[in-house]
Amino acid sequence: MGLKGKMIGQTVVKHSGVGDVFHDLFSKRPHDLTIASPDKIQGFAQLEGGIGAVGSMIFWNYTHDGKERVAKQIIEEVDEVKQSIKFRMIEGDLLELYKTFVITYHVDTDGEDNLVTWTMEYEKLDELGPHPGTLLAFALHLIEDIEAHHLNQA
Numbered sequence: 001m002g003l004k005g006k007m008i009g010q011t012v013v014k015h016s017g018v019g020d021v022f023h024d025l026f027s028k029r030p031h032d033l034t035i036a037s038p039d040k041i042q043g044f045a046q047l048e049g050g051i052g053a054v055g056s057m058i059f060w061n062y063t064h065d066g067k068e069r070v071a072k073q074i075i076e077e078v079d080e081v082k083q084s085i086k087f088r089m090i091e092g093d094l095l096e097l098y099k100t101f102v103i104t105y106h107v108d109t110d111g112e113d114n115l116v117t118w119t120m121e122y123e124k125l126d127e128l129g130p131h132p133g134t135l136l137a138f139a140l141h142l143i144e145d146i147e148a149h150h151l152n153q154a
Contacts, residue, residue, distance in 0.1 A: 003099075003123050003124045003125075003126070003127065003129075004121075004122070004123045004124075005121070005122055005123075005124070005131060006119065006120070006121045006122075007119070007120045007122075007131065007132060007133065007136050008117060008118070008119050008120075009117070009118045009136045009137075009139065009140050010115055010116065010117045010118075011115070011116050011140050011143045011144070012113060012114070012115055013113070013114040013115075013116060013143065013147050014112065014113060014114075019083065019107040019108075019109045019114030019115075019116060020083070020107075020109070020114075021146065021150045022083075022105075022107055022114070022116055022143065022146050023083035023084075023085075023107050025146060026052070026085055026105070027051075027052035027078065027080075027085060028051060028052055029051075030044045030051065030052075030058065031044045033142075033146075035149070036145055036146050036149035036150075037142055037145035037146065037149070039063065039145075040062055040063060040064075040138065040141070040142055040145065041060065041061075041062050041142075042061040042062060042063065042068070043059075043060065043061030043062075044058065044059070044060055044061075045058065045059040046058055047059055047072070049075075052075070052078060052085070053075065053078070054075055054076065054077060054078055055074065055075065056074070056075045057072065057073070057074050057090070058072070058073050058074075058075065058087075059071070059072050059073075060072075060073070060092075064134070064135060064138050065134055069092065069093040069094075070091075070092045070093060071089060071091075071092035071093065071094060072089070072090050072091035072092050073087040073088060073089055073090060073103075074087070074088050074090055075087060076088050076102075077104075079106070082106050082107075083106060083107035083109075084104060084105060084106030084107070085104070085105060086102065086103070086104040087102065087103045087104070088100075088101075088102050089101040089102070089103075094132075094135075097124070097125065097129055097130060098122045098123060098124055098125060098129065098132075099123040099124070099125055100121075100122060100123045101120070101121075101122045101123075101132075102120070102121045102122070103118065103119070103120050103139070104118070104119045104121075105117065105118050105119070105139075116143050118136060118139040118140065120132050120135065120136055120139075
């Protein structure tokens with residue numbers, strides 16, 4: 001088994017505009033994720049830079065696997081055309097398990113269908129370290145929360 005890994009998960013969102021809403025939340029209104037998915041995301045803080053800007057440092061409070069956790073990230077890439085953002089972990093609970101951890105999402109829109117793809121690239125601290133399968137499931141369920149919240153607002 002290798003120490004480096006990559007996991008990819010995708011969800012099709014069938015409601016028009018949800019892909020745009022998803023990207024808008026992460027790039028322009030990340031603090032609203034606490035409203036769209038309060039059981040998963042409890043806090044967001046902009047530590048340095050501008051919201052959704054490359055080089056920005058951000059901080060999250062979230063609940064994963066029934067435990068309160070924290071993450072500090074730097075935004076490495078933003079692509080408005082592909083509706084994608086790449087986040088690199090620099091501090092937090094994940095770095096107790098992984099040497100490096102990078103999360104990227106992008107949204108592909110085709111008419112009313114939106115395909116949201118999460119990619120998690122990581123390097124485990126040792127061979128026995130866990131694969132981030134439950135974190136990928138967390139991210140995929142977050143999409144469902146955002147879709148449900150968007151439909152309730154419409």
